[in-house]
Amino acid sequence: MNLETTSEFDLIGQYVTITNSKNNEIVGINGKVIMESKNMLVLDTKNGKRNIPKDICQLSNDKGVIETDSSKMSKRPHERLEILTWQEILELK
Numbered sequence: 496m497n498l499e500t501t502s503e504f505d506l507i508g509q510y511v512t513i514t515n516s517k518n519n520e521i522v523g524i525n526g527k528v529i530m531e532s533k534n535m536l537v538l539d540t541k542n543g544k545r546n547i548p549k550d551i552c553q554l555s556n557d558k559g560v561i562e563t564d565s566s567k568m569s570k571r572p573h574e575r576l577e578i579l580t581w582q583e584i585l586e587l588k
């Protein structure tokens with residue numbers, strides 16, 4: 496199954512790479528997002544599961560950098576859906 500990221504609203508299941516971060520030790524880590532909470536992403540990497548704080552990193556996938564607005568990303572996935580405007584909902588379809 497191939498999943499696509501159409502926005503910052505659906506990260507779970509995506510294969511991502513950390514391209515920039517305030518913590519240089521996590522830059523370059525890549526893996527599949529298997530869980531997401533309000534402040535953390537859990538990546539399944541080749542070396543095991545890694546917890547990554549959302550607020551300090553920039554993510555990319557095979558289609559390029561995933562644009563993230565910190566005010567939207569600092570919410571749980573189901574809470575981010577509540578802040579979508581109708582125009583954004585129509586664009587996602």
